[in-house]
Amino acid sequence: MNDTAIRSRWVLANGVRTHYAEAGGQGSTLVALxxxxxxxxxxxxxxxxxxxxGRDFRVVAPDSIGGFGLTDTQAPTPYGLISRAAHMADFVDALCLDKFSVLxxxxxxxxxxxxxxxxxxRVEKLVIVSSLTIAGSLGLKQAPNEAMHALMGYDGxxxxxxxxxxxxIIDKARITDALIDxxxxxxxxxxxxxxxxxxxQGIEFVRNDPVLKLQTQWxxxxxxxxxxxxxxxxxxxxDTFAVPATGRALAEMLPDARIEWVEGAGHQVQTDAPDRAAAxxxxFLHG
Known part of the structure; x- marks a missing residue:
């Protein structure tokens, strides 16, 4: 068996039929979100x-609740991303993962x-890739842009x-017909x-609830x-979605975190520059 091949897997995570991709099998575990x-x-x-x-780690990448991938579309998400994080907790428990890193x-x-x-x-190391959502939880503001409109304006x-x-994705050659389909x-x-x-709707509910929104102020x-x-x-x-100025501001607020800039990559650094990102x-994980 080729341990670096991407394998399709299923698990029942607290009653939610959850699909995930897996690669590798040796070394420590990395949960990729x-x-x-x-x-x-x-x-x-x-x-x-x-x-x-997957050459160095066991990598598991679940399809989130909320209509993503092949995971059960009926799974409730009343608290938006908080619900998504709870699903992640159920997922790692279902796989009996005691300690792991998160990407x-x-x-x-x-x-x-x-x-x-x-x-x-339970989390050994964290890798954050281009997250405007995290920047928002730190109180950082960014003006709407065309990339946001394209993401939010998906019409089916x-x-x-x-x-x-x-x-x-900046490298248009990586936007293949297979990926689109x-x-x-x-x-x-x-x-x-x-x-x-x-x-x-769940995200908006949390954003406006006087108690729940405190959980998103970091x-x-x-x-x-x-x-x-x-x-x-x-x-x-x-990155035209979460612009570099937002990344710099985020790094300033997190002086203990290490930041690496990937030249020529967009919001999905792992897609535009997979070799550089993986290296x-x-x-970092081996260090």
Whole structure:
């Protein structure tokens, strides 16, 4: 068996039929969490780095609840990303993972950090890739841009999916027909669009609830977490969604975290520059 091949797997995570991609099998475990764009999944969001990191680690990349990948579209998400982080907790428990590192892109990074705040004894290291969501939880503001409009304006069409991917990935050669079609199938399967809408409603509910929104204000909690758990931030120099200025501001607020800029990469650093991203992540996890 080729341990670096991406394997399709299923697990029942607290009653939620959860699909995940897996690579490797030797060494410590890395949980890889995809971003929040329509149709994303463990394989489509993290696929280019999975076989590369699988040479050194066991990498598991779940499809989140909220209409992503192949995971059950009926799973409830009343608290938005907090619900997504709870699903991650159920997922790692279902796989009997006691200690592991976390790699997360965008909303996936937020979910991984939230989990680490609740379970700092179980997370060995954190890798944050281009997360505007985390920046927002630190009180950082960024003006709307065209990439945001493309992501939020996905209309269910294949052309809309292509526009979405072009907002996230700079290297257009990596936006293949296979990738477009894979994400389009995931985004348009029965129940996925409604699940995606419910996730957005859950995020908005938390944002406006006077008690719950306090759980998303990390000005003190995240710097404290990065003092306890070694943290790496990867950011693309050409990110048009979470712009480099936001990455620099985030790094200033997290002086104990290490930041690495990946030249020419966009919001999905792991897709635009998989070899470079994998090399940096590998060195950090082994260090």
């Amino acid at each position: 995809h971003g929040g764009g329509a149709g994303s999944s463990g394989a489509s969001g993290m696929g280019p780095v999975l076989p590369l990191l 997360g892109n965008s909303q996936g990074a937020w979910s991984g950090v939230y989990y680490a705040m609740l379970h700092p004894d 069409s294949r052309a809309g999916m292509k526009r979405l991917l072009e907002a996230l 894979e994400r389009q199938r995931a985004a348009t399967r029965p129940g996925a669009f409604e699940a995606f809408q419910r996730m957005a 000005q003190e909690a995240l710097p404290a977490l990065t003092r306890r758990i070694p943290t790496l931030i990867l950011w693309g120099t050409q 940096i992540i590998r060195e």
